[in-house]
Amino acid sequence: MITFIIRRLIATVFLLIVVSMITFAIFFLIPRLAGQNTYQLATEYVGRNPTRAAVLQVEAQLGLDHPLWLQYWNFLKGIVAGAHYNSGTTSTYCPPPCFGYSFRSQQPVWPQMVSDLPVTLSLAIGAAVIWLVAGVAIGVISALKRGTLFDRFSMGVALAGVSLPIFFTGLISLELFSYKWPLFPNVQYVSFLTNPYLWARNLVLPWICLAFLYAALYARLTRAGMLETMSEDYIRTARAKGLPERTVIFKHGLRAALTPIVTIFGMDLGLLLGGAIITEYTFSLHGLGLFTILAIQNQDLPEILGVTMLAAFFIVIANLVVDVLYAYVDPRVRH
């Protein structure tokens, strides 16, 4: 297992390098191939009515006048060894992993992402717990009570959950429970370390909205998996051997049905850790999702590059964890 993990970690590093190369090429190389020169690129980061001298100063300040390979090398070097930045009166050291300096704010990208990370982690993990527990439980019960009122009702709600986007459920919940009847007033992120109660209270609405979307999907997936599993021969054999129904359901039925759930859960959580963009935007939460939106709006290439790398990292790690979990969920994998 350890060899397996080490091998995957090495592959992860190579994968991240490839992701960085592709992202760098998309934002730095392709515009040049399309005819944009570095002067035009620098003009995007100067105020209105710039003189030529001003644009050239900015071009030099941002390092855009260097060859592309050197810019990319400096980026990689910063991640591994950190980088120094001349802020004017002082030289600021950006420790590794230094993802470069924002073209807009002229501040290192990594600390900005790190300060946004707790918001996204709080949001994603809290919502994940809710949707996993609720989605799987509803799916199992629906499968076992197939055709009943509960089954039909829960699958109807699940269909609504899959269909209703977060920007709708989010605004509805805010309108009802924050503005009109302020059960959750003035929703904003408060650190868990500062005030655990406010942390939880202010995240309840985002958690529920996000979990509603995913729980619906998980309930349907679990239901389908359980229905299929529970009609397998070995389930009938288990029952014939006189095993208790609880053991049949949870040890033999659910365990097999969970395999695809674990896969998709890893992917979903990995994606969300890279930023729950719409949820964060709707609830004005300063997480990596909002950071991503702003980086794109501002055409802040180092920020785009940084957040892409971080999102890719989460997805790759989530996949690795899923692969490890697979071995436990499905004994066949171990052999």
Add this chain to the structure above:
Amino acid sequence: MRRRRTIVLPALAAAAALALAACGSSGGSSGGGSSSSAAAGFNAAVTKVVNPSSTKGGTISFGNSSAPDSTDPGNTYYAYMWNFVRLYTMPLMTYKSCPGACGLQVVPDLATGPGVVSDNGLTWTYHIQPDVKFEDGTTVTSQDVKYAVERTYDRGKFPLGPAYFPLLLAPQKPAYPGPYKDRSKNLMGLNAVQTPNATTIVFHLAHPFADFNYVVAIPQTAPVPPDKDTGANYQLHPMSTGPYKFQSYQLNKQLTLVPNTYWKASTDPNAKQLASKITMTMNMNANDIDNRLLAGDLSVDAAGTGVQAAARAKVLSSPSLKASSDDPLAGFTWFAALNTTLKPLNNIHCRMAVEYAASKTGYVDAYGGPVAGGAIATTVTPPNVVGHKTFDLYQGASMPGGNVAAAKQQLKLCGQPNGFTTGITYRSDRPKEVAAAQSLQASLARVGIKTSLHGFPTATYDSNFAGVPKYEAQHDIGISFYGWAADWPDGWGFFFYIVDGKAISPAGNTNLAQLNDPKVNDLLNKMALTNNDATRNSYTSQIDMQVMKDAAILPGVWAKSLLYRSPNLTNVYVQPYYGMYNYAVLGTK
């Protein structure tokens, strides 16, 4: 141009917000949480002070749908930031804090009086107040002001603020690079600014420039102590000379200001220190800001560009909410520049055909109608530019749907009786501008002018597309949508960068019409040389008239903003220069 920050909202969220408008309080709820007094009335704060009070204490909370371009007074160009920085800075001059036309006056702030100009117009001398202190108790000197100006020369470190000082001040050889490169040599090395003593600062200009008092009213003259300057990091804690100082700042997230104990009301009559705390939460969802304003959870929308469509419906349909709102002119003109160099629009009659054919009604509707969008613009300058005179050369107001017959007549004179084809550029992430472009396309089609629409992101609009004359020529772009507000509220401040031939540049160009009319250039030049206020301001309408005669710009809308005035705020009024509430004097109940 002071930039009006427009945030791209996910269209889906906007649509959902609109759908939710009906869910909101359309009845008698006044919002504003704990307000106990009756609302002052619609547009009350445009002409008078609403809730005048000297009550101290409380927190004023600003919500911001974007982040400031910078909180460094030397590196900001956003209109709302020029308003907001007055809470923690004192530039040499500023705008008089008062509602109505009074608020367009430029008055001394850190300086003891307006600049004294030499006979040849090349030297401007200011004396600064001797007893103004930074937040750490040290006294402000003229050298701190000089250093603040020196910083603006390093465009690598401070690329975002205006660049008037390098443009206007006498050059030196080699060119002054700013105070950071070879600090021992360049610190206080700007020869064009002299400080003969601790309270006197002298600016030497390359050419006479009569509007210099306006230039030093830009926040870039707010003093910066050299030993406290941290370069690009100074934005994280600028040294305050205003009524408030930074307590904490999480970059692009949350700013908290607390009273500056070294500030004295006697030295800064245009600002107040009433609230015990001021916060600005950044990068919030714009609809969320509106709803929190109406619920009383926020005090002010920092951007000052008005409520979004969903809240607009709530405010306008509720008498009580409407009575707590204002609809001032924003100081912006939304317009379309007509490319004077490109065939066939290089023929003035073809441009006049566009002027006549355009539907101004469609233009205003595209921007949100007469309340939230603005008024039909018949001149390039909006009415809140000093020296503005309203006229209507192309019957934009009298025939707001367009004059098709007159347009066809002009097409004949242009030699294109059946119309012509050209391209239109606009910022595709601005839904109102997209709608305006589509409206113009439809109205021009009525006279046979066929147009193709080319939308581009705002971030690259100036640098790669509409602001690149070569691109426009290669892609047959004859019409470019744009918006403009003055850096200072007179004709030169409004017009120079959009119509003077000297302003045309190969990239990042803002003279999108590429107008190089000697008459216009000459009038702007005369304006720069005329120190007499009345004579100088008379040039504003002359320039406006000449630009309209040239048919270089199709004015569309004099922008208005529907601002919600929280009933909990005191001393609320619209400062006409900013077109938003004066942030420097606000208090809370």
